[in-house]
Amino acid sequence: MTVTISTNGSIFEEQGSPFFYLADTVWSAFTNATLEEWEEYLDYRKMQGFNVLQMNVLRQWDASGSDLEWEPFALQEDGSYDYSQLNEAYFDRATEMVRMAVERGFTPALVLLWCNYVPDTWATPFQEGNKMPLEVVEPYVTYAVKRFSAFNPIYLVSGDTDFPSELANRYYQTALDTVKRISPSSVATLHIQGRLREIPEVFMNHEGLDFYMYQSGHNSEFQHYSHEIAEHFYNLSPKRPVINGEPCYEQISYSRNVYGRYSALDARRAAWQSLLAGGGAGVTYGAHGIWSWHKKGQKFGIVEGEGFDSPYDWRAALRFEGAWDYSFIKYVFDMYKLVGVKPLDIVLNQTKEIRAAGNEDTVILYVPVNTKVRLDYEAEAYSFTTIDLVHRRFARTDAYRENGYSVLPMHEFEHDVVIIGTKK
Known part of the structure; x- marks a missing residue:
């Protein structure tokens, strides 16, 4: 099945019918999950009615520790990437994981360039000295799109990015241009930094930007942004579907090392407020333990950046009650024909x-x-x-x-x- 954008630019469609985008955040699946674990995960989320999976093609800088040793590029002696040498075995395995997901009815939403691979972004310190060279972006994206094109994925060209410089923007523009040149029918967007609402004109005016994706994020002071940013993007021109692609994850701690964790109620509130304020095309769920694919006893402990407390084991996080809340949202939107509802x-x-x-x-x-x-x-x-x-x-x-x-x-x-x- 292929997800497309409606002619009025307000919703997603599948075979001409409204498609409620209900995604789960599973950024680190390719590097951290075994195939057996992945099968268990897919079957459970399929049962709940999820239909999109947001995954990172490359290693996530803040993934949980893992006994698996899967890397997308060859490693140099100092442990850094040699971006000139793709690891075919890594991509063979990732392709198999995407195939398993698509066979169960999921649409993959694949992140091509998380912000730590790009110079000048807020995540520069977390991979300093080993950024992807700009000249590698086009061949890498070309390879990735050709690898996954048979599965009709959605492409999230950027991951958690700000737009701090012309150089950083050139990375994302090169990636977006490459996706649309090789696979012009593919649906693509930018996954942007939490609380950000301004996108450079070069992307706003790009015919290849198919929908707006924002994140209200995990900062306890700014949860009202779930509806404020939805309103902002809903009122922009050109008209595009709006998705809160990263509301507060269930049981993630408040960012910046603030004590407390988000409950199912918090995640549910963020979803409903996003949907009714302009983000009526769908919404994304996240569980603290799934996105980083955490296993009990493994390292997490990232204190830089967002500064989150430890995740739950992925199997416990898989069964958080809030995922059923999001499943119920999709049921209500489908039953009452509310997809694309206007604020x-x-x-x-x-x-x-x-x-x-x-x-x-x-x-x-x-x-x-x-x-x-x-x-x-x-x-x-x-x-x-x-x-x-x-x-x-x-x-x-x-x-x-x-x-x-x-x-x-x-x-x-x-x-x-x-x-x-x-x-x-």
Whole structure:
């Protein structure tokens, strides 16, 4: 199957039908997972309804330790990469892992250049002195695209990048140009640094940039960016689908060595707020232990950069409850035909945390904390259902008029909810 962009530029499609992009973050699979582990992982995520896997083609600089010794390039005597010599065995194995995923119905979303391979980015200190030479980018990307083209992947040209210099931008432009020259029908985007919302014009105006991917990230001070950045990209021109490609991962610690971890509720809130604020084409989940493919007893302990506490073993992280929350989101969006839902500025409560969106037939609200919701909207024309997102209970809700506006009364649940209205 091939994922494409709709003619109106707002959603993904597969064989002409709306495709809700539900990805899992598994950056380090190629270097850290055995084929047996990979099969177990794929079967579990398939059961949950995930349909995209975000993976790094090259080694992730902050992957967990591993007993496997798979490297994409030949190693020099000092342990650094010889970028002139690709390791065919590494790519044979990666190709097999992609094949296993595609056979189960997943679309691979492959990162070509994580920021530590590119000079001048924020991650420069973590691979200082062993950057990929610019002249190697085109042959490497050419090789990777030809290797994986049979599987119709999505390409994330950059990984976690800022755009600090013309030199860094040339790396990403070369990679994007190469992808589109070799495989013009491939869908491509940039995975950008957390909280970033400005993309250089050379990419904004590039016909090969097919959708906007942002990350609201893992900083505890900026979780409101999940909806703020979605709004920003939704209102940009040209119109493209918007994806929060890295909301806070479940059970990852707050970045910058701040004490605390994100719960399933935090991850769920980030997803719903992203989706209803303009990112209605889909969303990405992450579990702290899956993205770095961590095994109990292995090294993690990265204190530089984002500064995260230890991950869970990958098998424990695979079964975090929050993945089921994201699975349920896809179920709701498919059942109510909400893919690409448009944000609505109709909530009169003095908060941006309550989000609303709709289409011709349906209106949907996310309410993280129980309260009476006042709307500048003819809600009485709709039949409403309130869904308890923890226990997934459905309750009838009747809107009424009060002082010239519509009201959705306090519900009877103790948790966050979505309220869905369908026209009578």
